[in-house]
Amino acid sequence: MDNKKQLQLLTQQIKDCTRCDLYRSASHSVAGEGNPNAKIVFIGEAPGRREDLLGRPFVGHAGKYLDLLLEKTGLSRQDIFITNMVKHRPPENRDPLPNEIAACNVWLEKQLSAISPKIIVTLGKWSLSYYLPTKKISEIHGQPFKQGNVVVMPMYHPAAALRNSNLARELENDFVKNKELLQNPDTATQISSSLERDGQESLF
Numbered sequence: 644m645d646n647k648k649q650l651q652l653l654t655q656q657i658k659d660c661t662r663c664d665l666y667r668s669a670s671h672s673v674a675g676e677g678n679p680n681a682k683i684v685f686i687g688e689a690p691g692r693r694e695d696l697l698g699r700p701f702v703g704h705a706g707k708y709l710d711l712l713l714e715k716t717g718l719s720r721q722d723i724f725i726t727n728m729v730k731h732r733p734p735e736n737r738d739p740l741p742n743e744i745a746a747c748n749v750w751l752e753k754q755l756s757a758i759s760p761k762i763i764v765t766l767g768k769w770s771l772s773y774y775l776p777t778k779k780i781s782e783i784h785g786q787p788f789k790q791g792n793v794v795v796m797p798m799y800h801p802a803a804a805l806r807n808s809n810l811a812r813e814l815e816n817d818f819v820k821n822k823e824l825l826q827n828p829d830t831a832t833q834i835s836s837s838l839e840r841d842g843q844e845s846l847f
């Protein structure tokens with residue numbers, strides 16, 4: 644089965660998912676969307692109100708801001724795949740609970756193995772802590788690290804940046820700093836590394 648068909652099948656399975664209780668209060672599942680052959684996958688936290696209404700990821704204010712950042716980097720939604728740690732909206736936009744994230748991981752893993760990206764951009768602390776549970780986003784944002792065959796690039800969440808102009812500046816800088824890598828994801832894993840962090844290899 645090709646990537647597109649695998650992702651379509653996963654989207655259907657996510658629609659029917661009852662692995663945690665979030666489906667009970669959500670209007671729509673939000674599996675994720677974008678290029679099935681993307682070299683870069685962005686992972687946010689959870690669908691918000693607008694995403695829940697439309698069944699699409701990052702279509703509210705944070706999504707518009709992300710579109711701008713992508714555009715400045717020379718990328719568009721057609722170049723990437725974008726999804727979230729959890730695929731149904733937590734009520735009142737509360738943080739997803741550990742058991743909800745754990746229940747939903749299976750979908751993320753299947754999506755990643757269908758797409759097989761070179762770079763994973765984590766947006767915010769929830770997706771970062773999936774890869775580096777002990778690290779603070781304030782300490783390692785903008786610093787990509789190797790994890791097996793992929794490069795993980797931690798970034799602040801665009802919604803957090805919209806609430807805090809200092810974070811916005813950091814987020815914009817991180818896109819600028821990593822522009823070359825984001826434009827040439829095939830080169831990501833070839834870059835030699837000199838530092839070790841949590842058993843991971845840093846690119847710097």
Ligand code: URA
Binds near residue numbers: 691700701702705727
């Ligand atoms: N915030 C997220 O983390 N994901 C979305 O899809 C929208 C807002």
